[in-house]
Amino acid sequence: MKHIFICIAVLLSSDGIIAKVTSLSDSNIYRSAQFVHDWNAKMTDIIMEDGFSPAVIAKHYAYANIAAYTAAQPGFAQMYRPLTGQINLYTNPPFPDTSLMYDWRLCAIAAYRTIVNKVLYRSQYSDSMYKAQVEAIEEEYEEVKNGDDIVSRSIKHGESVAKYTIAWFKDDGHIKNQGRPRYNFPRGKGYWMPTPPEFADPLDPWFKTMRPLVLDSARQFKPLPPVTYDETPNSPFYDQVMQVYITSKNIDAEQKEIAAFWDCNPIKAWHQGHFVFNTRQISPGGHWMSLAKVGCDYKQVNMMEAIEAYTLVGISLFDAFISCWAEKYSSHSIRPVTYINKFIDSTWEPYLQTPPFPEHTSGHSTISAASAEILTRLFGEFSYQDSTEVRFGLPVRSFTNYHAAAWEASVSRIYGGIHFRRGCDEGNRLGKEIGGYIWDKLNLRKPRE
Template sequence: MKIYLFLVVFCISVHVNAQWRKNENDPSPLHRSQKALSDIIVSDIFSPPVASRIFVYANIAAYEIQVKSNNQFQSLKGQLNSFNGIPKADKKQISYSLAATYAYWQVAKRLVFSDQVALDSLNSILLWYKVKGYPDTVVQNSIVYGKKVSDSVLKWVDQDQYKETRKLRRYSIVKKEGNWAPTPPGYMAAVEPYWDKIRPLFMKTADQFKPSPPPPYSKDKNSEFYANANEVYLTGKNLNGEQLDIAKFWDCNPFFLNVNGHMNYATKKISPGAHWISITGIACKLKDFNYVQSSFAYTSTCIAIFDAFISCWDEKYRSNYIRPETFINSNIDENWQPILQTPPFPEYPSGHSVASTSAAYILTKIFGDNFKFQDDTEVDYGLPIRGFTSFDQAAKEASISRLYGGIHYRPAIENGQIQGRSIGEYQIEKIKMKRK
């Protein structure tokens, strides 16, 4: 009787273990996490560079745990600047999926303002594991390990100079012809003027991929600068329906300010980096990627976007270039307004061009050329789905949207694309995440 009872208990135990293990490769918790974190970042109105920081560190924490259970991929230890890896797991039964998801949210929670909303999102996703039959001991062991990893990652995060840049003196505008000045309607202060001091992940320095300088400022109607400004002016006045749709689809401006008399209020929108993270998720689902494969794709893309913003912002506050709206209103047409609201930082280069091109380069390496997808990222913001035949096509459209929108001159777009591609190429050369 004792032997028979033991066999029954053993069989039930094996069945339970088999049931929860079947869900270990399910990427649903990770996809849900990306969307939930994106929504929090939109609600908290983080700037594009800061948003990229939140995404990348959360994803690195999840990826590093996943690597522990899969020999197809390898750790970023020693490949990212100053990153020494994560602690080993105890010899207890854990779910690497649950631990990775928990670590993701523990890191994210520390980096956003709405930490209670982040905690609610985590608890909602943890319920998914309960519903899937994960044993309580496995859940607890996984949470303990996830917390240990997130604590380790956050110590590394704290050394990236972000906190130090919060204490620096407020940026002073240099009043000189050709220099950037705040623009209507809010005339907001410069965003992240010290982002070049943030530690890159794989670049050696913030200025490693410094673009060629923009054309010299000039009011001469025969100058290259004036021709570029006039192109923005004429393009904005003669947009066709498709160009207008492109400008709106890739707006990605978290700072959009509505002014109604004496009342100002914000329309919250997704950032450029978050848009590309959404595209990454779309691609993962189309290819039926599992958890670790999806984590690899998200993390690779986030790394590219993070360093792209450091590189881009480094040049923005070096060249300190005047925005089209400022020049056109003063020298061509005082009543002209761009289709998109001018964001509060210098013009050169185009951040969307740099970040989109670098992200698209990484995604092309992962999913291949001519990867067709339907981008529904902006549906939540009242815009229709757009279809693309490749990541490169999407990146080029994102880039040219800045000319259609009236917020960038052509050199900022074209040189930004060169800069972004160089960053992507260097990342592929330097960082090896997949084992051969």
């Protein structure tokens, strides 16, 4: 049985008293980031079952980690600054009682659980994990004076921060968007229209109105416009269509593997005659949250460093989706399959299933580059193996750095037949700019390394 012996100190900073913290003889208790990794992995598992859209999934990752960061940060105030005032309208979350003692692991765990219970449908899938985590920590306090009080107080603090976060994000625009009427997308030459095989309505057309976390507005970063629509052979638009078409006709085994590896379609529809069924995959954001863990493992980070990594990636995913969706539902650009089926080859099918929203810019390109920029600035450049898609029957892929992975994710959309080159290139460029802006704007470390 592990026993904890405690001495107490009150930290001071230029801002005054920060928080009462514990100096433990067993200093390893915050060195492990396993609880943090477990919660982000569990969210990914539940999200795949729930079937949210890619953009909404990013929102869930961001909010859960913002709450966990805020709940645990006072215990690491010598190294980390609060998010208060750094995220739009996140101004006054609960602060722990500076005269009392907390276990910051429990604060974070309770925050994760409370947010998960609020935003995910099958949140009960996390109940057993939560119970096991709390019981393991409770055991450490069995012979500590007032140990039960420390445990209950820590859980209460995490829950109170999460409840504040829930009240804060009630006004983010999501509830209002859920109540909007059916989206009336523009019709005409060059505009997006529903695509096979589902011919579904446009997905998340109002996500562009969501409140950003760090960006000033959804249109703060603007891409070059899509290539001007033109049905004339040898025109620039026709040429980019032919690039997709010819690539698909000559796609090799490596390109197929790349396309499948980065497909990340949360709900993939399969049609066999009149029978239709869906399969679930990890989302684009879920894939990059998995790559955040790769960096954490490489650097052997502690608990707070892991929360920092997931928080930064979650925020970058969310704001990058808002920015990208603002462009998608401004230009309403046509998808390759629509043009090719009408003017080039009526029987052609892309290798990947076309998602139900406009083409320009590529969402995966945007969020991948944003995440890669954050992770590169946080962990530096290093080679790694990505096993995220092994659970879906795909092989491990190797990358020299995060931006190489983001570039491959971008070009995969051309191999898959679902995006044009400019949409991918501009998404990649803007994503990197967004990630850099978020990194520069959020000042979490004291001082930043």
